[in-house]
Amino acid sequence: MEATALAVVKPQEAVSLLESPLSPAETAELQSCELAIELAGKDRLEKALIIGEKLSAIYNHALFRGADGGRTWDEWVATRLVQLLPDEATGKPAWADYRRWLWETRTLISRSSPRAGIPVKMQQAESLVAVIPRRFSGPAGWNPAILDDPEAAQGIVKVWELACMTAKLQGRKDPNAYDVRAAREELRPELERDGLIRSAPASFQAATAARVEAARQRTVDVTPANAERFKETMAKIRETKAERTAKVEVDHVREQLDAADRKQRQTLEQEVRTYNARLHDASKAIHELLGYLQTLSRTHGTQLLDEMRCIDVLGLITVKDDMPRLKEMAQELMAAVRLAQSSEPSTGINAQTVEL
Numbered sequence: 001m002e003a004t005a006l007a008v009v010k011p012q013e014a015v016s017l018l019e020s021p022l023s024p025a026e027t028a029e030l031q032s033c034e035l036a037i038e039l040a041g042k043d044r045l046e047k048a049l050i051i052g053e054k055l056s057a058i059y060n061h062a063l064f065r066g067a068d069g070g071r072t073w074d075e076w077v078a079t080r081l082v083q084l085l086p087d088e089a090t091g092k093p094a095w096a097d098y099r100r101w102l103w104e105t106r107t108l109i110s111r112s113s114p115r116a117g118i119p120v121k122m123q124q125a126e127s128l129v130a131v132i133p134r135r136f137s138g139p140a141g142w143n144p145a146i147l148d149d150p151e152a153a154q155g156i157v158k159v160w161e162l163a164c165m166t167a168k169l170q171g172r173k174d175p176n177a178y179d180v181r182a183a184r185e186e187l188r189p190e191l192e193r194d195g196l197i198r199s200a201p202a203s204f205q206a207a208t209a210a211r212v213e214a215a216r217q218r219t220v221d222v223t224p225a226n227a228e229r230f231k232e233t234m235a236k237i238r239e240t241k242a243e244r245t246a247k248v249e250v251d252h253v254r255e256q257l258d259a260a261d262r263k264q265r266q267t268l269e270q271e272v273r274t275y276n277a278r279l280h281d282a283s284k285a286i287h288e289l290l291g292y293l294q295t296l297s298r299t300h301g302t303q304l305l306d307e308m309r310c311i312d313v314l315g316l317i318t319v320k321d322d323m324p325r326l327k328e329m330a331q332e333l334m335a336a337v338r339l340a341q342s343s344e345p346s347t348g349i350n351a352q353t354v355e356l
Contacts, residue, residue, distance in 0.1 A: 014142055018062060021069045024299075030063040032295045038084045039287055045120065046280055050287075051085075052103030055096050060144040073142065101125040104132055104145050108153045109160050117164060120174065127180035131156040131197050155196025159184045282333075 022030065033054040040050040058064055064076035078091045089095055102125040106118040119125050133152035134143045146152045162183035163175035175183075184197070191197035296304060305322070312318040 014136070018065050018072075018142060019069045020065070022063065022065065022067055026061065026063055027067065028295055028299050029061065030058065031298065032291050033058050033063065034080070034084055035291045035294060036287060037081075039291070042280065042283065048099050048122075049103050049106070050284070052099035052101075055081075056100040056103050056145070056147075059096075059100055059142075060147070062142065062144070098122040098126065101129055101132070104147060105156065105160075107147055108132065108156050112150050112153045113157045113161060117174065119160070121177070123177035124175065124180050127177050127184060128156055128159060130184065131159050131191065133196070134198070152196075155187075155191045155194070158187055158191070158196075162187060 036054045037051050040047050042050065058076070059073055064073045064080075065071050066076070074093050077089070077093050077096045081089045081096060082091045099122070102119060102122050105125045105128045109118050119128065133146040133149065133155070135146055136143050159180065160175075160183075163179040166179045166183060167173070167175035184191075188197060192199065293302070296302065305319075309318075309320040309322065312320075
């Protein structure tokens with residue numbers, strides 16, 4: 001997301017901004033975002049991210065304030081968002097906030113630490129909200145996020161990397177919400193010193209301190225409660241040692257036999273990931289192109305395209321060939337549809353083609 005005029009907005013100016021009406025450019029941006037939200041139709045995570053990206057833009061650019069100004073984020077969610085997504089949106093701010101938080105945390109982490117992985121669950125994003133950099137230092141009814149400053153994103157990256165390390169040490173692929181919260185609280189003194197986290201409520205701090213103190217004073221008695229039963233259990237373990245050893249050998253042989261099936265499944269899973277990513281990229285590009293043309297039609301009329309085809313930018317950028325380009329995309333898309341509908345064996349690789 002590109003930096004906007006919000007980067008220089010001061011807290012005392014926020015009220016006057018929220019009360020001001022939308023400019024024509026802001027109105028067009030709001031309409032484009034609302035259209036993308038309304039047309040988002042993909043699997044659960046991808047749809048949540050598409051909607052979250054547009055909700056983030058509407059919130060951070062204060063587009064929710066309405067044509068005449070004065071409308072709050074909560075009011076926009078309760079009135080307009082439920083019209084765009086009548087079967088999904090609840091009308092409560094939390095529904096929208098979770099989705100924009102998920103997109104914002106993924107964006108911040110992927111830009112500053114691309115090898116650390118990114119959050120995939122809304123509960124993970126919720127635990128990272130306190131380290132999403134904001135434009136205002138104190139509490140406010142509207143506090144837009146900073147998404148274009150790597151220095152400001154250091155806090156969220158540190159918390160996420162520590163949570164990922166904790167999960168890996170415990171044999172889990174991805175951190176859960178508890179891992180993220182634990183990492184956040186462990187790093188809180190350092191983050192507060194550097195101004196990279198907002199202070200937790202006093203009640204939360206007191207409860208955390210009480211839990212830590214209780215854990216320090218807790219002792220564990222490792223003496224078996226029933227010594228006779230413990231001896232019987234150990235004797236049974238020794239008696240079944242041979243049986244368990246044989247089972248391990250059988251399982252090993254079975255694992256070797258299943259290795260080919262697992263390799264085939266891994267290959268299929270990788271192809272599914274690749275195909276799904278290509279479908280997502282193509283669908284997103286088509287949605288954005290269609291959304292742009294529909295916005296252009298509503299704001300200026302498609303007659304503006306005739307004037308746009310007559311000029312170029314710096315002698316390099318032109319759209320005078322837009323129709324051939326669109327038709328070529330349509331032909332390639334139909335070719336992709338024909339291939340996807342077919343069910344044929346591999347044709348092999350032609351050696352002459354490889355050589356060429």
